[in-house]
Amino acid sequence: MGSDTNTSGKTEELQLDIKDSPAHIAEQDDVDVAAKLAATADGPLDPETARRLRRKIDLHLMPLMCILYLMTFADKISLGQSAVLGLLQGVRLTQNQFNWLGTIFYLSYLAFQYPQNLALQKFPVGKWMSINIFIWSIALLSHAACKSFGGLFAVRFILGLCEGAITPGFLIVTSMFYTREEQTRRVGYWFLMNGIAVIFLGFVAFGTLHTKTSKFMPWQWLMIITGLLTLVTSILFWFFFPDSPANARFLTPTERAQAVQRIKQNQTGVENKKWKRDQFIEAFTDPKTWMLAFFAALAYVPASERLITNQRQIIVSMFGFTPIQTTLIGCVDGVAEILWIWLAVTAATRLKFGRAYAGVFMFGIALIGAILLNTISLHKKVGLLFCYWLTIAAISPFTLALGWLASITAGHTKRTTVNAIVFVAYGIGNAAGPFMWKKVYQPRNRVPWIINAVVFGVCALVLLLIRAYLVWENKKRDEDFGEKSDYYDDVYLTHLDEKGNPVQKKVDRAFLDLTDIQNREFRYVL
Known part of the structure; x- marks a missing residue:
């Protein structure tokens, strides 16, 4: 590193407006969480290594994301199916009350959308989604115990609150692990689970329609079945879904650095908690x-x-x-x-x-x-x-x-x-x-x-x-x-090596947590 780089123990906060000095020292919380990993990567990945790594990421992420998206949509359409399975008669709902059960879900979704996105930034993404899925499953199971419009209104409100974390969380995770060219296809993979959910719940509803029990109506069995499946999904997410490439347990330390290097071309980084x-x-x-x-x-x-x-x-x-x-x-x-x-x-x-x-x-x-x-x-x-x-x-x-x-x-x-x-x-x-x-x-x-x-x-x-x-x-x-072209090209991050000595590593602009407007190297995909 050149002699003009600040090597003192102090660090100054990284400013987004470029100053006259040729080099800047960044605070850890100003840069992307993957900046340190990126600094340890050994140059561009060869195509075969990149493909192998992508396959490994696909095998660990896509099944969980697809299962969860299937369940979230199945849970949402369970209300419509329940109407055919005796919900209106069982809880003595009017048509207007039934319509409100659909409306309150989206009103709650609207009200909590920004708080949920803020939480996705502040907390580990995978864990926060897992908590929301768990609460979602309990609310869904609680439908079967509701005997009035007020009870159903309350649990539908909770469903809308929790659902606000899922799709935004998926978008964040998809951008963390995949290149921009790959993102559209991966979003399509988990989004088409909506169609599978329609088929899946249609058959479940058909089965529950033929279930004859003295104390439970078919719509209650539908809620119990979908609620239990969602509960299992929340447990799987807690233990197996990563928060970011920087701490993905299914990747080795070397593969984590490679995963970060692989998405460098996105110019979007991984995440920043500040x-x-x-x-x-x-x-x-x-x-x-x-x-x-x-x-x-x-x-x-x-x-x-x-x-x-x-x-x-x-x-x-x-x-x-x-x-x-x-x-x-x-x-x-x-x-x-x-x-x-x-x-x-x-x-x-x-x-x-x-x-x-x-x-x-x-x-x-x-x-x-x-x-x-x-x-x-x-x-x-x-x-x-x-x-x-x-x-x-x-x-x-x-x-x-x-x-x-x-x-x-x-x-x-x-x-x-x-x-x-x-x-x-x-x-x-x-x-x-x-x-x-x-x-x-x-x-x-x-x-x-x-x-x-x-x-x-x-x-x-x-x-x-x-x-x-x-x-x-x-x-x-x-x-x-x-x-x-020289904007943000001389920014360094200080960290300790294995012996505890401070070492400065140059941070690529892709991991400076710059916006697409601040980073003039960013090009929009069409």
């Missing part, structure tokens, strides 16, 4: 935050989870199917969702469409379905059903947007803040969507399908707008690169 006010403010002043939030809110008006879980059976039954046919068709809805998400992710990654163009393509399919639903005769129930399955394609662009969000946002405080903003918007869309399905529009539902068609078109335009903004920003950075 809350930074400037990053918090930047999240609110960054135009793409609000474009993504607007997209999340608008996209989930037609693709509302409440629509999928509570209204779907009503809509499909109006095509002319019997109740038992409608229930079984629900399993096919899950298959359709899986196929559309797989197609979207494949188009965005393997076929190199990019996130925006792949999303526009999927909205185009959904738009065709919505138009046909308004033009095909109501007597052609099979044709209407296939058109309805086309509209399910509208769910897949949000999956792409989640992966996109994780890969174009850097700085840990900024990332958790942007996550909170986008998921609050997502909750608003979920809360608003079902209100357009009014009885006055039944059985044809022309007005809701017209609204959906318009929303599909607008969402496609928003994706193109986001892409155009990122292209413009990348071009601007390319033009300014020569002038600003």
